[in-house]
Amino acid sequence: MAYLELIHLRKVFGATVAVESFDLDVAKGEFVSFLGPSGCGKTTTLRMIAGFEQPTEGRIRIDGEDVTDTPPNKRRLGMVFQSYALFPNMTVADNIAFGLRMAKAPAQLIQQRVKEMLALIQMEGYGKRYSHQLSGGQQQRVALARALAIQPRVLLLDEPLSALDAKIRDELRNEIRRIQQALHITTIYVTHDQEEALALSDRIVVMNAGRVEQVGTPFDIYNRPQTEFVARFVGTLSTLRGTAGADGCVMVGGQPVRLTQPLSDKRPGDAVTIALRPETITLNGAAPGDNRLIAKVEGVTFLGSIVRVQLSVNGSTFVADALNNPNFTPPHAGDTVAISFAPEAARVVE
Amino acid sequence: MTGGRSLAARLFAWAIFIVCAAYLIVPLATQFDYSLRARRGEIGFTAYTNVLSIPEPDKVLQVQASPLKITLNLPRFYSSLLFSCLMAVLTIIVSTAIVVPTAYWVHLRVPRLKPVIEFFTVLPFAIPGIVLTFGLLRTYSGPPFSLTNTELGTVALLVGGYTIAVLPYTYRSVDIGLRAIDIRTLTEAARSLGAGWPAIILQVILPNLRVAVLSAALLTFAIAIGEYTLANFLFPDERAFGSYMASVGNNKIFEPAALTIISFVLVWILVLLIQRVGRGTGQTQMTGMR
Ligand SMILES: Nc1ncnc2c1ncn2[C@@H]1O[C@H](COP(=O)(O)OP(=O)(O)OP(=O)(O)O)[C@@H](O)[C@H]1O
Ligand SMILES: [Mg+2]
Numbered sequence: 195m196a197y198l199e200l201i202h203l204r205k206v207f208g209a210t211v212a213v214e215s216f217d218l219d220v221a222k223g224e225f226v227s228f229l230g231p232s233g234c235g236k237t238t239t240l241r242m243i244a245g246f247e248q249p250t251e252g253r254i255r256i257d258g259e260d261v262t263d264t265p266p267n268k269r270r271l272g273m274v275f276q277s278y279a280l281f282p283n284m285t286v287a288d289n290i291a292f293g294l295r296m297a298k299a300p301a302q303l304i305q306q307r308v309k310e311m312l313a314l315i316q317m318e319g320y321g322k323r324y325s326h327q328l329s330g331g332q333q334q335r336v337a338l339a340r341a342l343a344i345q346p347r348v349l350l351l352d353e354p355l356s357a358l359d360a361k362i363r364d365e366l367r368n369e370i371r372r373i374q375q376a377l378h379i380t381t382i383y384v385t386h387d388q389e390e391a392l393a394l395s396d397r398i399v400v401m402n403a404g405r406v407e408q409v410g411t412p413f414d415i416y417n418r419p420q421t422e423f424v425a426r427f428v429g430t431l432s433t434l435r436g437t438a439g440a441d442g443c444v445m446v447g448g449q450p451v452r453l454t455q456p457l458s459d460k461r462p463g464d465a466v467t468i469a470l471r472p473e474t475i476t477l478n479g480a481a482p483g484d485n486r487l488i489a490k491v492e493g494v495t496f497l498g499s500i501v502r503v504q505l506s507v508n509g510s511t512f513v514a515d516a517l518n519n520p521n522f523t524p525p526h527a528g529d530t531v532a533i534s535f536a537p538e539a540a541r542v543v544e
Numbered sequence: 545m546t547g548g549r550s551l552a553a554r555l556f557a558w559a560i561f562i563v564c565a566a567y568l569i570v571p572l573a574t575q576f577d578y579s580l581r582a583r584r585g586e587i588g589f590t591a592y593t594n595v596l597s598i599p600e601p602d603k604v605l606q607v608q609a610s611p612l613k614i615t616l617n618l619p620r621f622y623s624s625l626l627f628s629c630l631m632a633v634l635t636i637i638v639s640t641a642i643v644v645p646t647a648y649w650v651h652l653r654v655p656r657l658k659p660v661i662e663f664f665t666v667l668p669f670a671i672p673g674i675v676l677t678f679g680l681l682r683t684y685s686g687p688p689f690s691l692t693n694t695e696l697g698t699v700a701l702l703v704g705g706y707t708i709a710v711l712p713y714t715y716r717s718v719d720i721g722l723r724a725i726d727i728r729t730l731t732e733a734a735r736s737l738g739a740g741w742p743a744i745i746l747q748v749i750l751p752n753l754r755v756a757v758l759s760a761a762l763l764t765f766a767i768a769i770g771e772y773t774l775a776n777f778l779f780p781d782e783r784a785f786g787s788y789m790a791s792v793g794n795n796k797i798f799e800p801a802a803l804t805i806i807s808f809v810l811v812w813i814l815v816l817l818i819q820r821v822g823r824g825t826g827q828t829q830m831t832g833m834r
Contacts, residue, residue, distance in 0.1 A: 244732075244736055245735075246732055246735075265735075266732070266735045267735045267736070267739055267740060268738075270738070272736065273733065273736035275732070275733065277729055279726065279729040279730055279732070280733075281730065281733070281748055281752075282752055283752050292734070292739070292747075293738050296737055296739045296743060297738055337733075340733075341736070341737075344737060344738065350736075
C-alpha cells in the first residue's frame with residue numbers, strides 16, 4: 195500500500211494554475227524527486243504536502259490518514275529548505291533539539307537523540323556552535339539532522355543543495371542518499387537539476403507547467419522518455435532534421451537513416467525530426483547494422499571524462515559525446531567525419 | 545592632490561563636529577557650572593545634596609511610590625523616579641507584547657498592509673502630546689470606561705498612552721529587525737518541527753529581535769521617564785518624575801540645574817547598560833545582519 199498518497203491535487207493562485215491534476219503514490223522508504231523547470235509547481239506541491247499551502251482541490255494521505263486539513267505543526271514531517279533556515283539564536287544542539295522540545299520529549303531522550311543526530315551527520319563536537327560559525331554545507335547538514343530528529347513520517351527537501359558550490363554539493367548529495375537509506379525514510383526531493391534527480395532517486399516525477407509529464411525510475415526517464423519535453427529536459431538531446439523517404443527511412447542531407455520506430459503517420463517528403471542522446475553517436479568505427487552519416491565538425495569541447503563534439507549535417511547542428519581515453523584523437527573544427535549510431539537509438543520527435 | 549582634498553575634507557568634517565559638539569556641550573557645561581554655585585562665593589555640591597539626600601524623618605514627604613499602595617518614606621526625587629521607572633517598565637512590556645506579534649504577523653501574512661500600519665504608527669509624531677492627553681482623558685475618564693476612578697485604571701491609561709506615544713520608535717525598530725531575518729522560512733521551519741504560534745514568537749522570533757527590542761526599550765524608557773503632560777494630568781499629585789522636575793524647575797533656583805545633570809548621567813548609565821546587554825548577544829546581532 196502506498197505510504198504517501200497525493201490524490202488529484204490542484205492549486206490555483208489567483209489566475210495562475212500552479213499545480214494541476216497531480217496524482218502520486220509513494221511507497222514507504224522510497225526516494226522520489228520532483229524534477230522540472232523553474233515555475234513548474236514543484237515547490238507548491240511540496241508545500242501542500244508540508245501543509246503550508248492548502249490545495250484548491252484534492253487530498254493528501256500519509257500512512258492511510260487524511261492530512262489535507264491538518265496544520266503543518268501536527269503533520270510530523272521533516273522539512274529542509276534551500277536557505278538552511280537554522281535558528282540563528284540557537285546552537286547546533288539546540289536547533290536539533292527544537293522539534294523534540296516542542297513534542298515535550300524527556301530531557302534525557304533529547305540529549306541522546308541530539309548525540310545520535312550529530313554522529314549521523316558526522317559533526318560530533320559541533321553541538322555548541324552557532325549557525326554563523328558553520329559553512330553552508332555544515333549548516334545544511336544540521337538542518338537535515340534537525341528535520342530528522344523528530345523521526346518524521348516523510349522527509350521533504352526543497353532544492354537543499356542549490357546554494358552550495360559544486361564540490362560540496364556532490365559530497366552532500368551522497369550524504370543525503372546514505373542517510374536516507376540508513377534510516378529508510380520516505381523522502382520527497384525537489385530539484386531542477388536533472389543530474390541530482392538521476393543520481394539520488396528511486397523514482398522521478400518530471401513536471402512541466404503544473405502537470406506531471408512522466409513518473410518513472412531514473413533509467414526509464416532517461417532512456418524511455420514518453421514525451422519530447424521529458425526527452426529534452428532530462429539529459430541532452432541531439433536532433434537531426436530530415437524528410438521521410440520511401441521504405442520507412444528518413445533522409446538527412448541525402449543520406450538514409452534507418453529507424454526501428456515506424457513512420458506511420460508520415461508520407462514520403464514530410465519533414466521529420468529525429469532525436470538521439472549524444473553518447474549514442476560514435477565517431478570511430480560503426481557496428482554492423484548501424485546508421486552512417488557524413489558530418490562536419492563545428493567545434494570540440496573537452497569536458498574531462500568526455501569530449502563533446504559539435505557537428506552539423508544538412509544545416510542541423512547537434513552534439514556527440516565521446517568517452518575520453520588516451521588513444522582517442524579528437525577531430526578538429528572543419529574536419530569531415532563519419533558518425534554512426536544504432537537504429538534503435540534514434541527516435542522521431544515532433 | 546587627493547591628499548590636499550582629503551585634508552580639506554577632514555578639516556571641514558572636524559569643524560562641523562566641533563560646532564555640533566559645542567552646541568550640545570556648552571549648555572550642559574554652563575548648567576553644571578551653575579549647579580555648583582548654590583552657596584554664594586563657594587563651589588560645591590550643595591544643590592545636589594539638596595536633591596539627593598534623605599532628609600530628617602520628620603521632613604519626609606509621604607508619597608505613594610507605586611500603584612500597589614506601598615507607601616515609602618523617600619524624598620520626592622527617589623519616589624518619583626521609582627514611579628516613573630515602573631511606568632516605563634510596564635510600557636516596555638506592554639508595547640513589546642503588542643508590537644512584536646503585530647509587526648510579525650503583518651510581515652508574514654499581510655505584507656501589503658505594511659504601509660498602512662507604518663502610517664498609523666507614525667501618527668503620534670503628528671499628534672501633540674496635549675491633544676493625546678485630552679483625547680484619552682475625555683474618552684476614558686467617564687462612563688462607560690471611567691478608568692481614572694481607580695488607581696490601577698489610571699496607571700493603565702498612562703501606560704496605554706505611553707505605548708501609543710512610543711509606537712513610532714518601537715514599531716520602526718522591530719520592523720527593521722524583522723527585515724534582517726528570513727522570518728517566513730524560520731516560521732515554516734519551526735512549524736514543521738511541531739511549534740505552535742506562541743512557541744514560534746517566544747522562542748524563535750523574539751530572541752532574534754533582541755537587539756531591536758532592546759533599542760526600542762531604551763527609547764521607551766528615556767521618553768517615559770521624562771514625560772510630563774500625560775503624567776501630570778493623570779496624576780495631579782505630581783507623582784511622576786516629569787512632574788517633579790517641573791515643580792523643582794518652578795520653585796528652586798540651583799536645584800533644577802543639578803537635576804538636569806543628574807538625569808543626564810542617569811540616561812547615560814542606562815545607555816551603557818543596554819549596550820552591554822546588547823553586546824552580550826553579539827552572535828545574534830551578527831546573524832541578524834546577514
Ligand atoms: N504564493 C503564491 N502566490 C501566487 N503565485 C504563486 C505563489 N507561489 C507560487 N506561485 C506560482 O505558482 C507557480 C509554481 O511555482 P513554484 O514555486 O511551485 O515553482 P517551482 O517549480 O518550485 O519553481 P522553482 O524551480 O523556480 O523554485 C509559479 O507560476 C509561481 O509564480
Ligand atoms: Mg521552488
